[in-house]
Amino acid sequence: MKNEKMLIVDNRLIAAGTYEMTLAGTLVSEISRPGAFLHVAVPGEDLVLRRPISIASVDHEGGSCTLIFKDVGAGTERLARCHPGDRVDVLGPLGQQGFPVDEPYAADDVLLIGGGVGVPPLYYAACELAGRGVSVSVILGFQTTSAIFYEEQFRELPGCDVRIMTDDGSYGQKGTVIEAFEERGKRPDWLFSCGPRGMLRAVEKAGMHPHTKGYVSLEERMGCGVGVCLACVCETEDRSSYRKICRDGPVFPFKEVLL
Amino acid sequence: MKNEKMLIVDNRLIAAGTYEMTLAGTLVSEISRPGAFLHVAVPGEDLVLRRPISIASVDHEGGSCTLIFKDVGAGTERLARCHPGDRVDVLGPLGQQGFPVDEPYAADDVLLIGGGVGVPPLYYAACELAGRGVSVSVILGFQTTSAIFYEEQFRELPGCDVRIMTDDGSYGQKGTVIEAFEERGKRPDWLFSCGPRGMLRAVEKAGMHPHTKGYVSLEERMGCGVGVCLACVCETEDRSSYRKICRDGPVFPFKEVLL
Amino acid sequence: MMRDPRLEVTLPGLPMKNPLMPASGCFAFGREYAELYDLNELGAIAIKGTTGTARLGNPTPRVAETPSGMLNAIGLQNPGAKGVRDEELPFLETYDVPVLANVSGSRPEEYVDVVKTLTDAPNVGAFELNISCPNVKEGGIHFGTDPAAAAELTKEVKRVSTKPVYVKLSPNVTDVTAIARAVEGAGADGLSLINTLLGTRIDWETRKPVLANEKGGLSGPAIKPIALRMIYDVRQVTDLPIIGMGGIQSTEDVIEFMLAGVDAVAVGTANFSNPFACPNIIRELPAWLERLGVEHIRHLRGQGEAAV
Amino acid sequence: MMRDPRLEVTLPGLPMKNPLMPASGCFAFGREYAELYDLNELGAIAIKGTTGTARLGNPTPRVAETPSGMLNAIGLQNPGAKGVRDEELPFLETYDVPVLANVSGSRPEEYVDVVKTLTDAPNVGAFELNISCPNVKEGGIHFGTDPAAAAELTKEVKRVSTKPVYVKLSPNVTDVTAIARAVEGAGADGLSLINTLLGTRIDWETRKPVLANEKGGLSGPAIKPIALRMIYDVRQVTDLPIIGMGGIQSTEDVIEFMLAGVDAVAVGTANFSNPFACPNIIRELPAWLERLGVEHIRHLRGQGEAAV
């Protein structure tokens, strides 16, 4: 974990309201886990809380990493307006538990299910898996055509099978990722998922076979991002205690947490 | 009075911690009075009060005007860091009473006394006077060589006699503007002054002959800048009432206000 | 200016074209901003706090800056009730906008005097008793922190007023709902909240408080969450009309205050940073109603309360 | 890390290398920030509010953002006094930094229990009674708003504590000096102020309060002028040591709090925006002393009071 004023190398609109920001800095060398996130300070003094954004990809040789974020409020709007050459204050990488991309065997059936801006950490996971020779199936859900991003990038990964679902059917198949998941029939050995809470609940309901090793990346409003303030907790499945999403996660086995 | 996001055409360091910012916009057409000021919003959302800065010169044909300000705190620091091409939210021109530059005759003895960042509105006044064929004497006080600005610009005005005083004697003559004023002997017909309160008091004490028409530009912490909040008052000489510096001034006859 | 029936709200004494008014002390008596836009756009106008006789106010500096806020210690500089009646209200009469006359004083008799002097002015729609000005030493705030004193003052004013009376509550209290209930019991027709929070700043260079008055009232966005909380709490104990204020800068803020339970809002400090704050918000409101799927702005009132 | 004698301050139970400590609830029990810097740099450490038995706290969302501030409604999630004693304090014992143990509870007996459990821990230098947590329904804040209840609680705790006791005052009161005097009379060894101000935010999309708990405590730069004012006022009525907090972000802020009358400061919310806030300020302090021409930081204490 480092605190660094990273250089914005690139910041571009890649889909409706969705930006891809490339950051360079020494903390890139510490990034190793898909699911890890950066806690990004918003330019301007009035917003005191940092914004957690998942790492979408990392280029260790080039010393840069990529975030993909949607402009949904005051903070992401300002980040969207940043220019290459600007610097942004970043704390990270954060999160001690990511997607276990080192574990699947090449023959395993690995399925990634992502919705909207839940897609970025899955892309990082897919890159790592592909790098290890594991082929993955990906189901991505978006509201509509204009919201889709990274379809090509996924397709370019060796052995990556990509299915796009849109709510309005304007691209790919009309329907939710759950429908695609159910249509698929066979239950995967590994299931990595990230997206809106409702989608994650539906995935859990639809997909958790005893032998499926399912992992989910969670979101919650954060303060510190490092585990001291206790803002970002989620209940454990048995409701007996809490996990800190920022530190214990943000990725958890489906079985561990209550969605 | 207009509220406009003016374009920063230029912003450069011209002396120690002192910046010259050139702004373009339609409100320039309303600028007519030396002494008038702009109420400048500071970039960033956390500083809610605007900063009052005197107009140092105006170029009606080019549609631009110039401010000269010193970086003395959070607001002026951020303004100093603005780049050409940025926009800055400006309310102005403000102040209904400026230096009466239309009144002196060519033969009148007109003296301008300025200290530090009190110099800018006097430069605007000197330009107007010179334009009307009135020659002026100028006494400018600065702390030290590195703080001096606009000496050349004053000297280039036709008939302008410039004397520079420095506190440490590192340039011009060592001493205060008051010493230069007293050495000068004869009392002027017109005296326009702007600078720290202490300097203004000393000028008043040293210089107010019954026939001298003396004017002073005042500073006070401001809220609205337009006369509604009553933050920026100064007492009248007889202590019976208040004047609003932002609206009734910022220039007043020495006799009207209590310094 | 277009009138939009979806924005019209009627509060006691204040038939408003829209729920927006400039807050007391942040608009003087309207002359200055009238040079910038047509005051007829406003729902109402709260005028500067008026006392029995003219006051000069506090020495300067009277304002200081704080993170997302400002401190003021103007000290109720105003021309006195007669001055306001004879010099200021006639100017505002040229507009079709009701005036909310903000009344201050050191003793109950002073409040009563001001109300007597202004109550027959045709454009005064209602009074707003400032029982919470933190910036004058002799009184004012005392009425705002003691429920019994607040109630007594309300009663005395109600006795002489021919117009509805709003009481402007102080946030510098342990339990704002107790004051709200007390003044409701005493016959208040409405409430305004919040006034400023007491604060200070100290200058490390001079080693003195920045304000000549040492302390001042904190306003601006910084206090918005406190204002919302107090309104939210007061809305649970009374159905009186509430004029909400404290840090409102944007149309979104107005919606948030509505959801917390207000009937109308006042915009104070934001006028200083953006002199067009009021008309801009008014013009943006219709689009927000559509976005929210609301037929009339009053339907938002109190809709943000958790259904517990 | 260099020790600078000009920064050393000694408060009851807390011999501090410098007047800076992280504020309770904003540093947990030190483990996380210990990964970022050497905790030995700190003057002291205020640990998370500890209750008699473990608490799970409130549902999420537990934080919301506000202009220059934040709201929190954590609800005192903590492992309970025994957990803190057995699991957390031993870790902090590896550092040469006194601990200020923040104590919370619903009933006086709970405070007493916690203090009994922790009072013999070797690195607990003093207790800080959190009589002002706005985020748990059953009590806590009641002790903070009633002088008699605050005094009674202080007395009971003093009876069992072998360490000095600081009382952390609530800003949600009409007269903070009354509480300060009451707890001083009851034997408090020092004061901490301020805790958070009650606030709320409402989401226009969901039309519900942003916080699951509806309301939360406002902290951060927004509250700084209120904190300074309360400290300034309390300093006029007592000579007790004061630990000041509320919106401190920079070295300049620390100087301002010193001038207002504190003996030491605590940094809360700023840790979240800048995890190095504490060590950065500590490293900058010596240069500021030179700039101010002050031989020892304690010479600034209360120097910002107007000479009236």
Ligand SMILES: Cc1cc2nc3c(=O)[nH]c(=O)nc-3n(C[C@H](O)[C@H](O)[C@H](O)COP(=O)(O)OP(=O)(O)OC[C@H]3O[C@@H](n4cnc5c(N)ncnc54)[C@H](O)[C@@H]3O)c2cc1C
């Ligand atoms: C571990 C993690 C990874 C994330 N990764 C991504 C990503 O890769 N791409 C992306 O677009 N978004 C991601 N998010 C969501 C992102 O943090 C929010 O969209 C963002 O904080 C919104 O900030 P805002 O100022 O624009 O919105 P506002 O609504 O103005 O924010 C107000 C406050 O609420 C918080 N907040 C609002 N929405 C969320 C949310 N969904 N999750 C957490 N905090 C929220 C903000 O951080 C801020 O403190 C992630 C969230 C978490 C927790």
Ligand SMILES: Cc1cc2nc3c(=O)[nH]c(=O)nc-3n(C[C@H](O)[C@H](O)[C@H](O)COP(=O)(O)OP(=O)(O)OC[C@H]3O[C@@H](n4cnc5c(N)ncnc54)[C@H](O)[C@@H]3O)c2cc1C
């Ligand atoms: C009519 C008028 C004309 C001015 N013209 C110039 C000029 O041409 N060049 C120049 O350098 N300065 C000028 N000043 C002073 C300038 O306004 C302040 O230096 C500036 O506001 C400081 O802001 P800050 O944020 O850097 O300082 P901070 O100290 O951080 O400011 C804090 C608050 O105090 C106010 N403040 C601080 N110092 C002053 C001051 N001297 N006068 C008024 N408000 C102050 C700020 O506006 C702000 O609200 C003028 C002031 C007035 C009233």
Ligand SMILES: Cc1cc2nc3c(=O)[nH]c(=O)nc-3n(C[C@H](O)[C@H](O)[C@H](O)COP(=O)(O)O)c2cc1C
């Ligand atoms: C400069 C200034 C002067 C004020 N004068 C008065 C006043 O005379 N009477 C009054 O009731 N409130 C007065 N107030 C308080 C405002 O009306 C309002 O309640 C408060 O500022 C909160 O709103 P805001 O955050 O939008 O400014 C004044 C506020 C400011 C900033």
Ligand SMILES: Cc1cc2nc3c(=O)[nH]c(=O)nc-3n(C[C@H](O)[C@H](O)[C@H](O)COP(=O)(O)O)c2cc1C
């Ligand atoms: C997330 C969070 C948790 C807190 N928990 C506690 C606590 O357990 N006990 C306590 O006395 N104060 C607690 N506080 C209050 C802080 O210690 C401090 O008094 C307050 O936040 C003001 O300081 P600041 O503005 O620097 O944050 C908490 C504050 C925050 C933001």
Ligand code: FES
């Ligand atoms: S955000 Fe602070 S504990 Fe997770």
Ligand code: FES
């Ligand atoms: S600054 Fe508001 S009256 Fe002058």
